[in-house]
Amino acid sequence: MKLKVQTLDAKAAGDIELNDEIFGLEPRADILFRVVNWQLANRRAPARAARERSDVARTGKKFGRQKGGGTARHGDRRAPIFVGGGKAHGPRARTFEQSLNKKVRVLGLKNALSAKAKDGKLIVLDSLELKDAKTKALQGQLGKLGFGKTALFIDGDAVDANFRLASANLKAVNVLPAIGANVYDILNHDTLVLTRAAVEKLEARFNG
Incomplete structure (x- = not known):
């Protein structure tokens, strides 16, 4: 699957080839339900x-x-x-903890990523680097990209510090490093935004 890459200024930054085994699956509602139910149950305090x-x-x-x-x-x-x-x-x-096989958890994350890609709600950015941590300036940039009501940004090893600070006051925007990608947060946002680094980390995570 090939997808266009953009910058935060909504300019073209080339293309990226996404792995069909991760981003091209036919989403299964039963798998997504099991993983989300497992996540929410394990969040409950005893x-x-x-x-x-x-x-x-x-x-x-x-x-x-x-x-x-x-x-x-x-x-x-x-x-x-x-x-x-x-x-x-x-x-x-x-306690309300549940157990779920690792294979099902992995398949659930692949299905969540594929669901966003299939619905056209997956955007790939070149990076999230900002010169200054200015919320107003970032809000203007995100308006050009045309997100939905809520967006989840996933970066590589760590989210850019200026971007994290600038987006902290934007209620519709949440950020995560690639290691924190999970089914519930992906499905709970209208748009999923990945950086090139995030795509590499996710693909390495599944292949490793």
Whole structure:
């Protein structure tokens, strides 16, 4: 698959040949669903358990008479009815982590990249280098490129420092290094923008 390369100023910067085994697959919704579900489940924090009757540090001594007190019968202060007592039927500690085969995770990322390429929402830039970290200037440059409402920029080993600073106040723009590319973030943005370095890193990641 051949794609045109642009600069941040929306000027032509040659062509790039994309690997069809990574960017030319027929996207499978079932694979994408499994990987996104796995990602979101593993992002969840574990649920904390409430202290139940046996966990509360209060006396177990019977504090009143069985009869004649004018109140209900109670054996100790740990009962849920009392302030400071144990929680009745409280939440139990649990984690939400899931496991997913590496082959499925790799296939999911390939499918996400292929889905963007198939929909025409994949753009390749020569680089993200900026002379100055100016948000207003960057916003004007991105307007010329004609992105959708949201865009995910993926660079090589590290995102250009000036570009990261300039884009920090743009709500519709997110940046990641190539090592952080993932299915959920790719699908969660209208446009995927890769640099030449990002394409090389991704292809080496799959081939390695």
